[in-house]
Amino acid sequence: MALGVTAGDVREAMESPGRHPLSLRERDFSRFPWREHLRGWGRLIAGLPRALIGAGSRSRWERVQYLARTQLPPGMFSNTGLQDLMARLGRHTRRGDGFGDLLVPLAVTATALDTGERTVFGPGGDEAIGVSLAVRASAAIPGYFSPVRVDGRDYIDGQIVDPIHLDLGAVPGARCILAVTPLSPYVRGGETGTDSRVTDLGAQGVFEQSARVSAEIKLRASRERMQRDHPDVPCFFIEPRPAEVLQLMRAGFGKRDVRRAWELGYTAATRMLTTHARDLEPLLEPACIRIRPDAASGRAR
Numbered sequence: 001m002a003l004g005v006t007a008g009d010v011r012e013a014m015e016s017p018g019r020h021p022l023s024l025r026e027r028d029f030s031r032f033p034w035r036e037h038l039r040g041w042g043r044l045i046a047g048l049p050r051a052l053i054g055a056g057s058r059s060r061w062e063r064v065q066y067l068a069r070t071q072l073p074p075g076m077f078s079n080t081g082l083q084d085l086m087a088r089l090g091r092h093t094r095r096g097d098g099f100g101d102l103l104v105p106l107a108v109t110a111t112a113l114d115t116g117e118r119t120v121f122g123p124g125g126d127e128a129i130g131v132s133l134a135v136r137a138s139a140a141i142p143g144y145f146s147p148v149r150v151d152g153r154d155y156i157d158g159q160i161v162d163p164i165h166l167d168l169g170a171v172p173g174a175r176c177i178l179a180v181t182p183l184s185p186y187v188r189g190g191e192t193g194t195d196s197r198v199t200d201l202g203a204q205g206v207f208e209q210s211a212r213v214s215a216e217i218k219l220r221a222s223r224e225r226m227q228r229d230h231p232d233v234p235c236f237f238i239e240p241r242p243a244e245v246l247q248l249m250r251a252g253f254g255k256r257d258v259r260r261a262w263e264l265g266y267t268a269a270t271r272m273l274t275t276h277a278r279d280l281e282p283l284l285e286p287a288c289i290r291i292r293p294d295a296a297s298g299r300a301r
Contacts, residue, residue, distance in 0.1 A: 029253035075146030086132035109158030183215035
C-alpha cells in the first residue's frame with residue numbers, strides 16, 4: 001500500500017496469474033538454499049567420525065544431535081524471493097526502494113537475534129536500508145527461514161517481540177488504528193465445528209500452533225498497554241474466526257492457498273467494518289471515507 005499498490009491491483013494479479021506484472025509466484029515466498037544445505041550436510045558428515053569414536057551409544061547419539069544442530073543451516077528455507085518481490089513492486093510503481101520514496105510513512109519491525117531487542121526500520125528508526133530488505137528481515141520466521149543479516153546484525157520475525165506493535169501507530173494526530181492480526185490460535189471443537197487435531201498437520205502444525213498461542217498472549221499484553229498509554233486512540237482488529245484459523249494453518253504458498261488467504265482477509269475486514277461501522281464513521285469522515293455495511297457484506301458474500 002505504501003508503494004502505491006492497491007487492493008484491486010493485487011486481486012487482478014491473482015485472477016491473471018503469470019501474465020500480470022504483480023503476479024505472485026511460489027518462489028517469491030520460499031526458496032530452498034541447496035548450497036547452504038549441502039555445505040551443512042558436508043560439515044555434519046565430516047564431523048561424524050569424531051562424534052562416534054570413543055563414546056558410549058547414548059553419548060554418541062547426543063554428540064550427533066549436537067553436531068546436527070550446530071552444523072546444519074539456521075533455517076530450512078530462504079526468503080530472498082520476498083525481497084525480490086518487494087523490489088519488483090517498487091519498480092512497477094516507480095517508487096523505488098527507499099523509505100523516503102513511499103506514499104505514506106512506513107515502519108517495519110524485526111527482532112535482533114543476538115539481543116532479543118526490537119528494531120524499527122523506517123521513520124524514527126533505521127531508514128538507511130532498502131524497504132525490500134527490511135520487509136525480508138521482518139518476515140524471517142525462525143526455524144522456517146534463515147535469519148537475515150543487515151549491517152552485520154542478524155534479524156528474525158518482528159512478531160517475536162510483539163505481534164502487532166500498536167505503539168508505532170499511535171503517532172500524533174492518529175484518530176484510530178486498524179490492525180490486522182491473523183495469528184489467532186486454533187481452537188478444536190466448539191465454534192470451529194471440526195474435530196481435527198493440530199498433530200494431524202505434523203511437525204509444522206505443532207510449530208505454528210505454538211507460535212499462535214505465544215502471539216495471542218503477547219497480543220493481549222500489547223492491547224492492554226495501548227489502552228493504558230493511548231486511551232484516546234481506539235483500535236479495531238481484523239482477525240480470523242476460530243473456524244478460519246485451521247484453513248490458514250493448512251495453507252501453503254501456492255496460488256490457490258494465497259487466493260484463499262486473501263478471501264479470508266477480505267471477509268474478516270468486511271466483518272470488522274460492518275460490526276464497528278457506527279464507531280468508525282466519525283473517525284473516518286475527516287478522511288472522506290464512508291462505510292456502506294450492506295454493500296460491503298454483499299461483496300464479502
